[in-house]
Each structure stands twice: as C-alpha cells, then as structure tokens.
C-alpha cells in the first residue's frame with residue numbers, strides 16, 4: 242500500500258504520516274523539511290510532485306491524501322486582496338484538484354481502484370473570519386470536488402472522502418490560539434479544547450485504509466462539536 246501524502250513535513254500532515262506508517266503503509270511525504278519538495282504556488286508544482294512520487298513508488302500509488310494548505314489572512318482593504326485570493330485557491334484547491342486528476346487517470350490507466358482523502362476544514366460549511374473568504378471558499382471547493390469524484394468514479398473502485406477539522410493545535414499553543422482569536426475560540430468549542438493533530442490523523446487513517454466502500458463521498462467532522470450539521 243503506497244500513499245502519497247502532501248504537507249507531511251509538520252502539523253496534521255506529520256501526524257497522518259506517523260499514523261499511516263504505524264499501520265504498516267508506505268508513505269511518500271511532501272514538504273520543505275522532509276519528503277519531496279514541491280511548491281504549490283508554482284503551477285508546475287503538483288505535476289512535478291506526482292511524477293517524482295510515482296518514480297519513488299516504482300510506478301504505483303494506491304492512495305492520495307491532500308493535506309498541504311495555507312491559512313493566510315487577506316483583509317478586504319488590502320490592495321493585493323485578489324492576488325491573495327488566487328494564491329490560497331491555487332495552493333489549497335487547484336493543487337489538490339490537479340493531484341486528484343492525476344490520481345484518477347493513474348488508476349483508470351491501470352484498471353484498478355484507489356482512494357483519495359482530502360483534508361478540508363470546518364470552514365467549508367461554517368465559513369471563516371472576514372480575512373479568510375478565500376480559505377473558506379477553497380475548503381468548500383475541496384468538499385464539492387470530493388463528492389464529485391466519489392459520484393463519478395465509484396463504479397471503477399475509485400473512492401473519495403473528506404475530513405473537516407475544526408481548530409487543531411499544530412504550532413506552539415500560545416501562538417496558535419492568538420492567531421485564531423485567543424480564548425474566545427475555546428468558548429465556542431463544546432469539548433473545551435482544540436483538536437490534537439493525532440485526532441485528525443485517526444480519521445484520515447481510517448478513510449485511507451479501512452473505511453468501507455459505501456462510505457465514499459462522505460465528509461468526517463473532527464471539531465469538538467463546534468459546528469454540527
């Protein structure tokens with residue numbers, strides 16, 4: 242079982258890599274600090290990553306996990322608001338879409354099934370702050386794309402799932418909380434704390450390795466009941 246995991250260098254991606262490796266999967270990672278480097282703000286980045294990963298894998302990738310993403314603020318008054326919109330869309334959505342496309346074509350060419358797990362966000366359903374229109378839209382796009390792939394290719398054994406994390410502690414606690422609104426954010430989470438990366442990893446591992454085929458197209462929320470739908 243060979244898995245291509247984007248954004249494995251830190252945060253949620255590093256936790257997913259650890260969970261999958263513990264489960265015996267072979268993981269091809271991606272990121273600046275570890276794995277295959279590829280910048281998704283560069284339009285050639287996703288294809289370069291796919292080709293390098295395929296070569297490293299010896300020609301077969303069974304599962305694609307799109308986890309790499311950015312959460313960058315863009316104030317409405319910023320002169321470069323549109324450039325920031327396009328940057329977030331490209332890294333979070335377009336790069337994921339291109340990798341999904343290459344994965345589906347790869348599985349179709351081989352006549353085998355495969356699995357896609359897209360790490361979206363609670364923001365896909367709930368929206369985000371006024372400085373994060375682009376982020377919420379990119380994650381909503383990921384969810385819609387996931388469902389489209391699930392519906393389009395299920396008969397070929399190609400399955401697609403999404404995970405929607407809420408706040409997840411990926412940096413130093415203090416920095417992380419202050420960058421997301423401080424104590425106010427905790428008050429909005431019935432569980433009383435943000436998620437740990439290994440909680441998101443548990444959901445991703447389940448979808449990548451174990452989830453029954455009939456679950457294709459589903460979206461798993463991991464947000465401490467801060468948004469229920």
Ligand SMILES: NC(=O)c1ccc[n+]([C@@H]2O[C@H](COP(=O)([O-])OP(=O)(O)OC[C@H]3O[C@@H](n4cnc5c(N)ncnc54)[C@H](OP(=O)(O)O)[C@@H]3O)[C@@H](O)[C@H]2O)c1
Nearest residue numbers: 248250252253272273280281308309310362406408409411
């Ligand atoms: N943490 C949260 O609260 C939270 C909540 C909901 C959803 N999510 C989603 O979960 C995923 C992981 O988030 P995280 O908090 O673990 O993020 P993180 O700690 O900031 O790590 C981001 C990962 O994405 C990669 N990345 C960033 N910019 C990139 C670019 N231009 N090209 C290619 N790769 C790039 C990074 O690689 P480098 O090391 O090379 O920079 C890194 O591996 C993201 O999609 C995020 O939107 C996170």
